[in-house]
Amino acid sequence: MAKSDFKIDIRTSPYIRKAPTVAQIMRNVVYALLPLAAYSVYQFGISALALLLATTLSCMATEHFFCWMSGKKSTILDASAAVSGLLLAMTLPPGFPLWMAAIAGFTAIAMGKTLFGGLGFNVFNPALVGRAFVQAAFPVSITTWTPELAVNRFVEFIPSTLALPFMKPAATAEWTAQVAVDGFSGATPLALMKFQGIMTDAYDLFIGNVAGSAGETSSLLILVCGAYLVYKNMLDWRIPAAVIFGTVISAELFYFLDPSKYPSPAFMVFSGGLMFAAVFMASDMVASPVTPLGIFVFGFLVGALTVIIRLFGGLTEAVMYAILFGNAATPIIETYTQPRIYGARKKAKEKS
Amino acid sequence: MNLLKLFGKKTFPHGIHLEEYKEETSAKATRRLPFAPEIIVPLAQNIGRPAKAIVFKGQHVTRGEVIAEADGFMSVPIHAPVTGTIKAVDLVKTAEGGKQLAIIITTSLNSGQHVLATDNVIDYEQLSREELIKAVQNTGIVGLGGAAFPSHVKMTSTADVPIHTLLVNGCECEPFLTTDHRVMLERIEQLIRGIHIAMKCLDAPKAIIGIEDNKLDVLQEIKPHLPSDGSITNEAVVTKYPQGAQKMLAYSLLGIEIPSGGRSSAVGLAIFNVATLAKIGLLVPENQGYIERIITITGDNLTNPGNYLAPIGTPLRFLLDHAGFMGGEASLILGGPMMGMPAHSLDVPITKATGAVLVLDERLTKHNDISPCIKCTRCLQACPINLNPSELGLLAAKRRYQEMEETYHLDDCFECGCCSYVCPSNIPLVQYFRIAKAFNRERHLQVD
Numbered sequence: 024m025a026k027s028d029f030k031i032d033i034r035t036s037p038y039i040r041k042a043p044t045v046a047q048i049m050r051n052v053v054y055a056l057l058p059l060a061a062y063s064v065y066q067f068g069i070s071a072l073a074l075l076l077a078t079t080l081s082c083m084a085t086e087h088f089f090c091w092m093s094g095k096k097s098t099i100l101d102a103s104a105a106v107s108g109l110l111l112a113m114t115l116p117p118g119f120p121l122w123m124a125a126i127a128g129f130t131a132i133a134m135g136k137t138l139f140g141g142l143g144f145n146v147f148n149p150a151l152v153g154r155a156f157v158q159a160a161f162p163v164s165i166t167t168w169t170p171e172l173a174v175n176r177f178v179e180f181i182p183s184t185l186a187l188p189f190m191k192p193a194a195t196a197e198w199t200a201q202v203a204v205d206g207f208s209g210a211t212p213l214a215l216m217k218f219q220g221i222m223t224d225a226y227d228l229f230i231g232n233v234a235g236s237a238g239e240t241s242s243l244l245i246l247v248c249g250a251y252l253v254y255k256n257m258l259d260w261r262i263p264a265a266v267i268f269g270t271v272i273s274a275e276l277f278y279f280l281d282p283s284k285y286p287s288p289a290f291m292v293f294s295g296g297l298m299f300a301a302v303f304m305a306s307d308m309v310a311s312p313v314t315p316l317g318i319f320v321f322g323f324l325v326g327a328l329t330v331i332i333r334l335f336g337g338l339t340e341a342v343m344y345a346i347l348f349g350n351a352a353t354p355i356i357e358t359y360t361q362p363r364i365y366g367a368r369k370k371a372k373e374k375s
Numbered sequence: 376m377n378l379l380k381l382f383g384k385k386t387f388p389h390g391i392h393l394e395e396y397k398e399e400t401s402a403k404a405t406r407r408l409p410f411a412p413e414i415i416v417p418l419a420q421n422i423g424r425p426a427k428a429i430v431f432k433g434q435h436v437t438r439g440e441v442i443a444e445a446d447g448f449m450s451v452p453i454h455a456p457v458t459g460t461i462k463a464v465d466l467v468k469t470a471e472g473g474k475q476l477a478i479i480i481t482t483s484l485n486s487g488q489h490v491l492a493t494d495n496v497i498d499y500e501q502l503s504r505e506e507l508i509k510a511v512q513n514t515g516i517v518g519l520g521g522a523a524f525p526s527h528v529k530m531t532s533t534a535d536v537p538i539h540t541l542l543v544n545g546c547e548c549e550p551f552l553t554t555d556h557r558v559m560l561e562r563i564e565q566l567i568r569g570i571h572i573a574m575k576c577l578d579a580p581k582a583i584i585g586i587e588d589n590k591l592d593v594l595q596e597i598k599p600h601l602p603s604d605g606s607i608t609n610e611a612v613v614t615k616y617p618q619g620a621q622k623m624l625a626y627s628l629l630g631i632e633i634p635s636g637g638r639s640s641a642v643g644l645a646i647f648n649v650a651t652l653a654k655i656g657l658l659v660p661e662n663q664g665y666i667e668r669i670i671t672i673t674g675d676n677l678t679n680p681g682n683y684l685a686p687i688g689t690p691l692r693f694l695l696d697h698a699g700f701m702g703g704e705a706s707l708i709l710g711g712p713m714m715g716m717p718a719h720s721l722d723v724p725i726t727k728a729t730g731a732v733l734v735l736d737e738r739l740t741k742h743n744d745i746s747p748c749i750k751c752t753r754c755l756q757a758c759p760i761n762l763n764p765s766e767l768g769l770l771a772a773k774r775r776y777q778e779m780e781e782t783y784h785l786d787d788c789f790e791c792g793c794c795s796y797v798c799p800s801n802i803p804l805v806q807y808f809r810i811a812k813a814f815n816r817e818r819h820l821q822v823d
Contacts, residue, residue, distance in 0.1 A: 037713040039739070366637070
């Protein structure tokens with residue numbers, strides 16, 4: 024026996040353990056996202072598929088590259104990069120040029136995750152960092168929407184998808200006019216509400232029969248997939264609940280003041296990326312608070328900020344910035360919401 | 376607030392549901408082990424001062440005879456577990472790691488191993504409180520649940536608050552362990568007598584036996600033995616780890632929180648383990664010493680796991696031989712898998728507070744895949760004290776031990792292991808906390 028085989032393992036209790044590994048949790052999140060991915064492919068065709076692949080591969084390649092650069096064991100097998108990639112694709116418009124998507128994926132992992140020290144240390148949700156970057160860099164492409172259920176969606180790409188790197192993507196207006204079933208205006212329900220005062224039916228929003236980003240259209244499907252994760256105890260249901268609660272309360276407030284001017288809470292909850300963001304983005308474990316009260320404060324803050332930015336800000340989609348803001352506020356929220364411990368004395372309470 | 380509590384269930388918030396593995400030994404009646412050829416009796420077997428040896432090399436001792444006497448009030452005497460000859464009073468390896476003074480006895484092969492006869496049998500009803508507490512000390516009893524705190528000290532209440540309830544801890548919430556289960560089935564009369572003695576010492580008007588609801592057979596068995604005046608009752612508590620922790624049991628049964636940093640006596644409670652009280656009920660009336668205990672030997676790679684009555688000081692090697700240990704690369708643990716202590720050698724003896732010897736092989740946690748904390752909040756939802764183990768773990772990694780103590784209540788952690796058990800990143804949180812506490816103790820010593 025070689026000398027190096029002889030090692031003493033010093034350990035103390037507990038000696039047993041039963042928990043899913045981080046990789047198992049991440050893999051389950053991927054499984055939960057797959058139905059959403061499939062639905063977005065069904066809705067928007069091969070362009071959505073190409074987009075999903077582009078961001079996911081770009082995220083995983085970036086992660087692998089940085090691990091290789093720093094001489095560490097590659098962490099792509101823990102699937103957290105794949106999760107970020109899938110999440111990122113689902114927040115982008117289906118006709119988003121692939122080269123821009125790849126940049127978004129690179130930024131998400133490089134600036135959102137690796138820069139802070141990798142999994143577990145990121146301050147912001149990496150996918151949202153990637154999206155925020157391309158929102159600033161390519162403001163036109165990221166607000167160009169194409170109709171859902173176009174006739175030839177499974178055989179032809181949306182023209183803008185295949186734009187050459189660093190080239191301006193082809194305009195989609197003409198193509199849109201061709202394929203649209205009934206006078207598609209190229210606007211999402213949120214844009215319609217904001218700029219034209221047209222309300223989309225809440226039922227259509229709930230089912231997902233509307234234009235929008237690749238994976239965020241069907242609230243119903245998102246809730247089902249989220250429920251799977253909650254059932255597996257791999258998603259903290261308190262965060263989505265708090266975000267939705269925050270949204271409903273603040274939307275209700277404005278709706279109550281002037282129902283003709285402000286949209287109903289139901290519209291707020293089911294439109295845009297809110298449901299997707301509440302279930303899959305805000306609940307990113309690493310960048311959200313851990314304390315019970317902190318989780319509620321965080322969720323409420325995200326919900327309320329979303330409503331305020333949507334109603335009074337210049338952007339149509341606000342939930343991304345609301346969550347990034349919430350992520351930034353997480354450390355301070357945690358500081359002030361530490362749980363009360365068992366047997367805490369009254370004296371200690373008076374002091375604080 | 377725990378929902379079950381609203382429905383009248385006796386429980387506490389948080390905690391975890393463990394794999395129990397108790398069925399491997401719970402139905403096995405206690406069997407007496409033979410005497411090992413050599414018995415090693417460490418002098419420091421209790422919290423407080425070690426006993427003082429009063430025997431010399433070559434001296435013949437009879438089973439049950441005092442071989443080391445109590446050194447003051449915070450100490451208990453030790454009795455000879457076997458009849459034999461003193462081989463040496465020397466430093467030996469102990470489970471704690473270092474070497475300690477111990478009395479080594481060579482077992483006599485041709486004696487009958489009869490316990491030393493005592494002439495003055497005690498009628499405990501007639502004794503005064505002080506005399507009774509002294510009688511408890513003379514038996515050498517310490518907390519058998521693992522704490523090894525001298526029982527007579529606990530019975531001498533010093534707090535301003537009178538003890539209103541004696542809580543009898545029959546939870547045995549650690550996986551694998553069935554020692555207390557067997558005690559409660561096989562020694563009911565002794566247990567009830569022990570409860571009476573403890574109530575008399577403490578001047579407590581009532582006692583509640585708390586038993587986890589995975590041991591319903593015990594609840595049924597005990598019921599007919601309880602006194603009709605209702606001074607002793609038994610209650611089922613929800614099976615959840617760490618239900619058997621003092622703080623959890625007090626909350627589950629009475630809704631009382633033991634204050635942070637304080638003892639149970641501060642809120643008028645005294646909490647004793649069932650095995651301790653059953654031993655007191657047996658030994659005090661007969662005026663004998665504590666020389667043997669029930670111990671669960673279980674785990675992987677054993678052909679004969681079970682509950683054994685073993686003399687104190689029996690080396691682990693002898694115990695494992697009799698439990699049919701098949702060898703292999705196993706970890707040896709004294710106590711349960713959640714809070715037990717590792718044994719570094721097969722030559723160390725069991726002591727007064729060793730309730731189990733556990734051999735773990737395939738069921739042992741491997742520590743080869745630690746990943747960063749992903750802040751999943753599982754540990755926060757598991758911690759029975761409602762600490763923030765996630766934050767504590769991150770601070771420990773940064774060596775900010777002082778902050779852990781001052782801001783995040785590190786000292787309230789009683790190392791139950793729930794956080795490590797549920798951690799997806801496999802972070803050895805409890806080990807981190809132990810290290811942090813050790814550094815803090817050192818720092819306090821320097822300051823003072």
